[in-house]
Amino acid sequence: MKKSTRVLAAALCGILLLPAAGCGEKETTGGDENLDLSVHLHIYDYCVFDDDWAIFKEAEEKTGVALHGTAVETISSSAQAFSTMLADRTLPDIIAYTGDELKENGMQGALIPLEDLIEEHAPNIQKFFEECPEAKVAATATDGHIYYIPGTLAQPGLGNLPSMGFFIRQDWLDALGLETPTTVDEYYNVLKAFREQDPNGNGQQDEIPYFKRSGVLDDLYQLFGAKNSFYLNADGGISYGATEEAYKNAVKELAKWYSEGLIDKEIYTRGEQSREQLLSSNLGGSTHDWFSSTASYNDKYLGFGLNFVPMAPPADINGVVKEDIGRSILHGLGWGISKDNKNPERTMEYFDFWLSEEGTLLHSFGIEGKDYTVENGEYQFVPEVLNAEGGVPAYLRNEGAVVEFGAINRIEAELAGMNDLAKEGFNMYLDNGYVQPQMPSLGFTEEEQNVINAHLTDIQTFCKEQEQKWILGAEDVDATWDNYVATLQSMNLDQVIAAYNSAYVRYQQELN
Missing domain, CATH: 1.10.287 (Helix Hairpins)
Known part of the structure; x- marks a missing residue:
């Protein structure tokens, strides 16, 4: 716990001087001639490579390599777009998609092995694999070859990082004279009070104590010592929680919560807009969601005094305070070089740029001077980014930054885009070591x-x-x-x- 906190603190305080300051790191300069490469990038059913993405224009200035997308937005399914691309007689130079698909199609001959190219042309990728051995394991297919360069959601070595946490209406707790719940029983009693004691003060029993955008109740299962999917068990193997007695008991208890009106009656149908709908209408009491976006709602709804704050996970039925949902270091996507690429060496050098310090900054923060500034070694987004409609991540993605391909996304960039309340929640979960180890990215035969x-x-x-x-x-x-x-x-x-x-x-x- 203390170790991970110190490592992150060091990362935040000693941040990132560019290689000119001397990191012993080789920057990728590319060849003498400009080069155009085609790329297929269609992920998450909505994110499609845009030739005008600003950070790729910036990368072109630094590497001499220009990327041109081949995927089209008219195909809404990323899986369909990937299959359609593979059916073409000539493949694009670069293919970006899930690591599992890239490895499988690499073994079938659609992509070329990369290990020799990495050894000869990619010192930054070599360093990345040394610092993040799980990335190299994930990138290696069962035939022993590496077919893609994976990307990360945070730099290696920071331990188990938070992503989501519990939030609760502090204004409702204050209105009812209640303390923040610290155990599952206290949490139940608070939700029951939210339902029965009219904390929004409108004279109606219309409060929805617990809601969630995804409709997946894994955060509540953990309060009963249960899992609902695959997890790392205490014996050093993998189990499937949804057949275990703990899961059975958890479902029985949550069915009771639901019958008593403590869980949103539309938990499975309300969808992504539930947070916006229920907080804006002063009806929602508690949820489990991303720190960054959820902490922004207080500023949006000052009129009725919304005070939606992060809280520690309630101790489960065994007295354990933990958070099962965390940030896997690898996001599971990356990019590789197709069999039809005529310039694999330059392409690998281009890949290597994105794993350099300069490329990492560009991917994480955007363009210096335009999207962020550096003051006393601290990286700060400019007001246009911080105040962007839709939030910092959406603004950056519109420039191609933080898009998931073979690059490192520095955690400092996410923290720089958070308000103080979000940082408070993130650091609470980090400093107390609540987040449990996550399932690794596995390679299957x-x-x-x-x-x-x-x-x-x-x-x-x-x-x-x-x-x-x-x-x-x-x-x-x-x-x-x-x-x-x-x-x-x-x-x-x-x-x-x-x-x-x-x-x-x-x-x-x-x-x-």
Whole structure:
């Protein structure tokens, strides 16, 4: 806990002098001639490479390499866009997508192995792999070759970083004379008071004590010592929590919460707008969400005194204070070089630029002088960025910054875009070591991947549908539990778990 805090503090205080100040790092300068390369980048069903993205224009000035996108926005599905691209007779020079797909298609010949190019042309990538060995493991296919350069959500070595946390209406607590809950039982009692004691003062029982944009209740399951998906167990393996007794008991308890009106009646249907809708109408009491965006709502709704503040995770039924949802170091995407690329050496040098200090700054903060300034070694976004409609991340993404490809996103950039309340929540979870280790990015053999492809989607769909029936009260947990577990076994859940464990054993061996 203290170690991770010190490391982050050092990163924030000693930040980032450019290589001219002497980091012992080689900057990528590129060749003498300008080079045009085509790139396929279509991710998350909405993010499509734009030739006019400002940070790529800036990178062109520094490297002599200009990228031109081939993906089109008229195809809304990233998976469909990827399949369509692969069907073309000639592939684009660079392919950006999920690491799993890049490795699989690399082994089939669509992308070329990169390890020799990395050794000869990419000192920054070599350094990255040394500092972040899990990135090299993730990038290595089961045939032993590296087919893509992965990217990260934070620089290596910072430990288990927060992403989300609990928020609660401090103004409602004050109105009812209540203290911030510190245990799951206290949290239940506070939510019950929110429901029954009219904290918004309008004379109606219209408060919605707990809501969530995603409709996934993993943050509440953890309060009962339960998991609802794959997780790292205490024996050093991987388990699937949704068949365990702790999960069964958690579902029963949350079904009770729902029946008592403590959980949003539209938890599974209200969707992404629930936070905006319920806070703007003075109806929402507590949630679990991103620190940066959630902490911004107090400034938006000063009229009725909204005071929505981060709080520590309530201690679970075993007395443990922890946060299961955190920031994986790898975001799972990256880019590789296609078989039709005529300039693999220059392309690798271009990739290497993005893993340099200069490239990392450009990717994380945007363009110096335009998007951010440096004062006394501290990086600060300019007011236009800080006050941008939609927030700092949306502004940066419109310039191509913080888009997920083979680059490092420095955590300082996220913190620089946070208000003081968001930083308070982030640091609370960081300094107290609440965040638990996250599932690593695993590489599966063809046989393992076939098992997962054949069964996992159906298993997850069945679990989600059954969970909703239980939470909504449509079916009794005790009466249907045995059949639920038996059905999952008939859907080959054990085979899927075995595939995950085999991949995890290899991951540990390769990491060590």
